[in-house]
Amino acid sequence: MIEVKELVKTFIDGTGTQVKAVDHVSFKVEEGRFYTLLGPSGCGKTTTLRCIAGLEKPNEGEINVSEGTVYSSVSGAFIPAYKREIGMVFQSYAIWPHLTVMENVAFPMRVSKEKISNEEIRKRVGEALDQVEMGGLEDRMATQLSGGQQQRLALARALVRRPKVLLLDEPLSNLDAKLRERMRMELRELQRRLQITTLYVTHDQLEALSMSNTIAVMSSGVIVQQGGPREIYDHPKTQFVAQFIGSTNQISGQLTASAGEGLGKVQTPIGELSCSLLNGLSPGASVVVVVRPESIVVHREKPAESTNVIEGKIATAMFLGEYVDCSIDLGKVTLQTHQSHALQVRRGQPVWVELPAGECLALPADA
């Protein structure tokens, strides 16, 4: 279990001004869950992780790791990094080049307070390496390993101490695309099997969506939205989240009427649209209507249905194999859509687009 309460961490930047890298962040990772901090670089996700690890000393707040307080600005408690029961994998893997694979993994036991016999160390190293499918490579020098192997080795080293929680700092970002995909699955499998509470930091939405139980999207030092992958994808609460997760069409407009039951009408440059509404929006508010490219339906003939149907023409149609990336010129707005690969259209051809009201989400426009 990891619990972070009202965490604040400030840095002094180059010009001497104070910057809040983490600004009153609170969240809780339940036992055995996979929790992801997702956001662009500089959003404070890595700093949050490093505060939990004990590599940074926060300015305010409280951090609990598996029932024990490791930091509290109120009581002044600060447990140093090496005394926290945490395993961590670094972005650079941080494999020690002067040690063998065996000694890299054995290191946590060699420095532990309790005396562990060489036999026991060898056995546990073997187990840890087997877990990451690296058995038999004990005597290699760490520098002779490939990127993927170094990554596995770093994981084995983090797990060998049987920590209560596992911290992963963008562990897949140095791997090539194919390997990354495979490691994503393996990592998740391993985490499920070991039932270890895991905090994952990434800027890659695919990693976050595919692996997590819960995602927290961060921006400028605060958590903007927290929820399951589906919730974050389907029901973004802010323009930032909608924009950051997946590709999105955004149409600015003004809320004209709310019809209750979370539905309303928005006046936009392409006409009035029926949309799902976020609670708390009142008529007159500036909003952004977001709609995913795959939710938009393109008709070659004028459909009978008339709600949210607009006439336009094909601007570009790119065949991408799995689907056709088709952008449609609606006069003042161009919409990006993903259509079935069977759709046959040509540039300039007149079409009708349907934006299903349930898939159009009106969000308060970011300042």
Next chain:
Amino acid sequence: MSTIAVPKSAGINLGAFRDPALLIPLVGAGVLIYLAVLPLLMLFIGSFQVEVAPREFAYTLKNYQAAYASQYTYSTFKNSLIFASGSAALTFFLGAVMAWLVERTNTPLRVVFVPIAVVPLILPGVLESIAWIFLLSPKFGYLNVALMYVFGLESAPFNVFSLPGMIWVHSVGQMPLAFLMMVAAFKSMDPSLEESAMMSGASTWQTLRRITMRLLMPTSASVLLILFVRTLESFETPALIGIPARIYVYTSEIFLAFNEYPPDYGRGAALAIGLLLLSAVGVWLYNRSTKESKRFQTVTGKAFRPRQFELGAWRWLGFAFLMTYFVFVVLMPFAVLLWASFLPFFATPSWDALSKLTSENYTYLFTFRPFWDAMQNSIILALLTASVAMVLTSLIAWIVYKSRLPGSWILDFLAFVPITVPGIVLGMALILLYVAFPIPIYGTIWVLLIAYVTRYIPYGMRTASGSILQIHSELEEAAATSGASWWNTFKRVTLPLLRPGFVAGWIYICIVSFREFSTSVLLATGESRVLSILLFTMFEQGQVTIVAAIGILMILTLLSVVAIFYKLSGRVGIQT
């Protein structure tokens, strides 16, 4: 429509010998062979010669016998070894601890100590030795006197005129170099290597011992090696402290062979060949070990601020270390020189001496011709050396890294040769070359200019090649396709882009030439005397308070050069 220059074909037309792209490398090679190889060749020949009649030589092995089979051979070897290894070890220890404290710990005020640690660089080696004689001489050394007074001692606790004394004086002078190299090593280390040790449960000391120190081992080995070689080559401390103490090392043996009457050039040359071989082996090992340490690198991730070790209460011990360094190594040598420069005659500090303080030494210097001649020589040499060396090395670096001409690596090698040549060995070699040279430049400052340029070519190469490598060749190719000739491209594109590196290298060579001692000591005579040599001879004559005043003026000159450098660095964008 304007015509567009067609890039020259790769094949070299032998008829095109007037083509600057071919002519300039040849001229460069010629100049380098003349500067770096010819003197060594003369030295080698000279080491087998004895003069049987004026200008008539016979070939013999007697010189080597005199140099390496005498009753002093063993003690010289032993002294050199102890001096060089002791000094390398002490310098490394001080520099590494300092670098670690300021780079990687939470020692109070550590940021302030970074510039302070480098300050002794400004103190020429001759003055460093003189200052420490003032402090630690068994007869009148201020520190000795103070300690005897405070603890009621019968005799002086320290004697600078000893091997440990030499090691100490040379070490504190070299410390900034070790400090800077170790700071660079700490900076280039991926901090997550230490962080992952902490996350594995290793405490501060365990991390330091098992990870940090182990990772720094290859770098430390090469730093130790370069310190060893530099100490072996140095002559300042062996001259000012070693010779009066009758502790002779190789450099002082060479000097003494030259100073006998009549000078024994043959034995000097034979000794010089031995020292040259030793330092060449050292440099070769150093190059190998730096290549080795590059292999010690793994994938590196995003740059994060390096981790700082929390020292707890120990941080005050670290602070005490830094303060001790500041007081003893930085402050006291300067203070003692300043104090002595205002004394009518050398005396220990007292109320009595305080009342006698006078600016007489300075007013005396004002009308003292030899001082002004030496000052003029030193300034002219510094400016000329820096300019000639930088222009030469910029051209050579361009040829080596940009022209892609076959065999240009030979130029790179030739430009590197002088780094293996100890200053006094170069002096010896140039004497052999120019004493019998048709153009009478021996005994003038021109032979010194040749010596300095030769010595600092490797330094110039380092800065010049650094900035040349940063210039993308497409920038020059764009100039060529715009119709610019080779010379125009170099003048209008390459040279302006080189300027920041050029200025930095220029200033550096200017400073080291201004304080050069070990080459000048054999070459500077009479009218070609430079400041460091004037200091040396006047100190030997016992005019110590005037020497202190000259030293202070010399330091002030160097400080103003550094100040100009900082002013300039903002304008031309030099990275310091």
